[in-house]
Amino acid sequence: MSAQSLERRTRNYLSNNVPQIQEHGGHFEIEDVNDETGEVTIAIGGACSGCGIAPMTMKAIKQRIADEFDDVSEVTVRQAGGPRAAVMPSKTDEMDQMEEYEDYSPPF
Structure with missing residues (x-):
């Protein structure tokens, strides 16, 4: 498959399965797709x-x-x-350790 095909599939997947990003004022961007290695880079921004x-x-x-x-x-x-990007330190490691986020799954 071509990188364009993987990029298109990734974009379609996010648009169809993660609409909450756009609904809440955020956006995503497919920054890079390497078809040979299968690496995909996505940036989220806005809200x-x-x-x-x-x-x-x-x-x-x-x-x-x-x-x-x-x-x-x-x-x-x-x-x-x-x-326009707000500076927000990553809390993922801390959140991973918090009991209330143990089974957290966003609603998408």
């Missing part, structure tokens, strides 16, 4: 930049993309940069 559960959303996207496509070997999800 996601200041959202307290963005780290868990990023973790869920990473896992679900990897599970959805056999030809994906690695998924990187990061917060989009740029002049």
Whole structure:
């Protein structure tokens, strides 16, 4: 399959299965797709930049993309940069240790 095909499939998957990102004022961008290695890089931004559960959303996207496509070997999800991006330290490691997030799964 071509990188364009993997990019298109990834974009379609996110649009169809993670509509909450856009519904809540966020956005995603497929930054890079390497068809040969199966590596995909996705950035989330907009309202996601200041959202307290963005780290868990990023973790869920990473896992679900990897599970959805056999030809994906690695998924990187990061917060989009740029002049409008809010600085939000990653809380994923802390949240992973918190009991209330043990079985957390975003509603998408």
